[in-house]
Every structure is written in structure tokens, then in C-alpha cells.
Amino acid sequence: MKKLLLLSTGGTIASRASNEGLVPQDSGQDLLSMLGPLPYQIDVRDILQLDSSNIQPEEWKFIAEQIYKYRTKYDGIVLSHGTDTMAYTASMLSFMLQKIEIPVVLTGSQVPMDVVLSDAPHNLRLAFSAAASCKPGIYLAFDRKVMLGCRTVKVRTTNFNAFESVNVPPIARVTSDGLDMISDPGLGTGKCELNTNIETHVSLVKLFPGFDPVLLFAMADSGCRGIVVEAYGLGGMNYIRRNMVAAVGKLIKQGIPVIASSQCLYERSDLTRYEVGRLALLEGAISARDMTSESAITKLMWALGQGMNVTEIQNFFDQNIVGEVTIN
Numbered sequence: 001m002k003k004l005l006l007l008s009t010g011g012t013i014a015s016r017a018s019n020e021g022l023v024p025q026d027s028g029q030d031l032l033s034m035l036g037p038l039p040y041q042i043d044v045r046d047i048l049q050l051d052s053s054n055i056q057p058e059e060w061k062f063i064a065e066q067i068y069k070y071r072t073k074y075d076g077i078v079l080s081h082g083t084d085t086m087a088y089t090a091s092m093l094s095f096m097l098q099k100i101e102i103p104v105v106l107t108g109s110q111v112p113m114d115v116v117l118s119d120a121p122h123n124l125r126l127a128f129s130a131a132a133s134c135k136p137g138i139y140l141a142f143d144r145k146v147m148l149g150c151r152t153v154k155v156r157t158t159n160f161n162a163f164e165s166v167n168v169p170p171i172a173r174v175t176s177d178g179l180d181m182i183s184d185p186g187l188g189t190g191k192c193e194l195n196t197n198i199e200t201h202v203s204l205v206k207l208f209p210g211f212d213p214v215l216l217f218a219m220a221d222s223g224c225r226g227i228v229v230e231a232y233g234l235g236g237m238n239y240i241r242r243n244m245v246a247a248v249g250k251l252i253k254q255g256i257p258v259i260a261s262s263q264c265l266y267e268r269s270d271l272t273r274y275e276v277g278r279l280a281l282l283e284g285a286i287s288a289r290d291m292t293s294e295s296a297i298t299k300l301m302w303a304l305g306q307g308m309n310v311t312e313i314q315n316f317f318d319q320n321i322v323g324e325v326t327i328n
């Protein structure tokens with residue numbers, strides 16, 4: 001029988017109604033009791049009790065340390081977590097726990113576990129099944145799909161179909177035959193090295209017509225060390241009147257990396273196609289290619305945390321580290 005660990009951190013899945021609204025209250029053991037018997041040997045640890053809106057870099061580090069600590073004692077780990085920031089946590093854990101030796105599966109729900117028609121039982125069962133059978137890696141299991149964590153985005157606020165695997169197919173789907181493995185995460189194996197050094201003074205800016213690039217300098221003056229700009233379409237930026245392109249060049253000369261991603265959820269940014277992208281590229285903008293914004297910002301935080309300079313970060317973003325990006 002596979003030996004699995006449930007690390008519970010709160011979220012809707014563990015929430016109960018209160019006068020203040022939904023608040024996480026149930027323990028991991030409560031979740032398991034409501035779920036009923038499963039064909040695994042499961043240990044439980046309550047490590048946090050938070051709505052995921054309150055999960056921040058301090059919690060990412062703590063969660064990564066817990067996973068690292070227990071990974072050698074279990075065949076797989078399930079992390080129950082609120083859905084709102086789950087894709088960020090999954091992305092960051094992918095960078096902090098590279099070459100993890102077991103499957104680690106994040107899950108949660110849109111409706112609390114104690115509600116009769118909740119999606120929580122399905123999602124938890126799926127997460128345990130994935131933790132017992134997937135290859136090593138960091139995954140997110142939700143609504144009958146298992147996805148590579150660093151490719152996920154929360155795309156719906158209330159529907160059970162809350163997450164998508166963006167730009168790559170899911171790893172597995174539930175069918176009447178069980179868990180159907182669709183794609184291989186293609187991750188390298190080795191010995192996991194925990195690395196939780198990250199730079200948190202970064203920013204993610206969504207461009208809109210009229211955005212004043214002066215605000216980027218205000219960020220830099222306040223200690224911002226790197227910026228992801230969600231630019232237009234394939235990665236274009238304005239240069240008439242409000243000169244984003246020149247601002248990006250100036251920031252990069254100051255040693256502040258600027259990553260250009262796309263506001264479009266699907267497909268990639270390609271700065272070489274249009275003049276408005278090429279000019280930014282000439283100024284040193286780094287393309288996020290087909291990465292999610294969640295992956296781009298967490299990759300940037302992790303890279304800066306390793307002490308990389310702008311050139312090293314450019315090289316780092318030209319590499320696929322944990323399945324987060326398609327190169328070529």
C-alpha cells in the first residue's frame with residue numbers, strides 16, 4: 001500500500017461558514033474523515049490554517065521546507081491549499097524544490113468539504129491517486145485533471161473547472177478506466193536540493209493604454225529589483241508619448257531585469273515579430289515566451305534570490321528549468 005502524506009494549509013476546502021464569511025477551520029484529519037476510506041496509508045500534518053489570499057513568500061518557504069523534510073518518508077505528498085493563490089504556490093514550489101524525488105500534488109476546492117455537493121471529495125481523491133501514481137514533480141489536481149503545477153492558472157472564480165493547464169496538455173485526466181496519463185512531465189531526476197532563497201521586491205505590471213512609465217521608476221526607487229510587464233499580444237510596448245520601450249532600457253541599464261510576458265493567456269510572447277516588440281528586445285527586455293505570469297514572476301523572484309545579474313537572468317529565462325516554458 002502506498003504511503004502518502006497530507007499537508008493541510010487551509011483554503012475553502014477546509015473552511016466553514018461563520019459571521020465573518022468562510023474561514024478555514026477543518027484539520028487535515030477532518031478532511032480525511034469526511035472523505036471516507038482510501039486504499040492508501042495516509043498520515044496527516046496541519047501546517048497552516050489560512051485562506052490562500054494570505055499565503056505569501058514566508059509561507060512558500062515554510063511549505064517547501066515541510067515537503068523537503070518529509071519527502072523521503074513517503075511515496076507522495078498531497079498539499080491541500082486555497083485555490084486563489086494555488087497556481088503561484090505550485091509555480092514557486094517547482095523552483096524551490098527542483099528534482100523532487102516524489103510526486104507532490106496541490107489541491108483544494110471551490111466549495112467547502114462539509115457541503116453536500118462540494119467538489120472537495122473528488123479533488124482530494126484525485127490528488128491522492130495522482131500522488132500515488134504520477135512521476136516525481138509538482139502538480140495541481142483539480143476537477144478531474146492533473147496538471148504540471150508551473151503551467152497552471154486559476155481561470156474561474158466559482159465554477160468547478162477553476163484551473164487550466166496553459167499551453168501544454170494536462171498530465172492526466174480521470175476517465176472511466178481510472179487516471180489516464182496523457183503527457184510526460186519530462187522532468188529530470190536526481191537529488192532534490194531545497195533552495196528557498198528568493199527576492200520578494202519585484203513587481204508584475206499589466207500594461208494598459210495610458211500607463212505612465214514613470215511609475216516603473218517610482219517602483220525602482222522604492223527598492224523593486226525586477227519587473228514582469230504583461231505587455232500586449234506578442235509582447236509589444238508603446239513608445240509614442242509615453243515611452244515604455246525607453247523606460248525598459250533605462251531600468252535594465254540600472255541592473256533591473258524586465259521580463260516581457262503577454263496579457264493573452266494562451267500561446268506565447270514573441271518580441272521579434274513587430275517593431276513594438278523588437279525595440280523592447282533591443283533595449284534588453286527578456287521574453288517570457290509561453291510562461292504563465294505566475295511562473296514568470298516566481299521564476300524572476302527565484303533567479304534574483306540566487307544573486308543572478310541581468311545577463312544571467314536572461315540566460316536563465318532562455319532555459320526550461322521545471323517544465324515552465326517551451327523553448328523554440
Ligand SMILES: NC(=O)C[C@H](N)C(=O)O
Pocket residue numbers: 010011012013050051052053081082083084085108109110111
Ligand atoms: N476556493 C478557495 O480556496 C478560495 C479561497 N479564498 C482560498 O484561496 O483560500
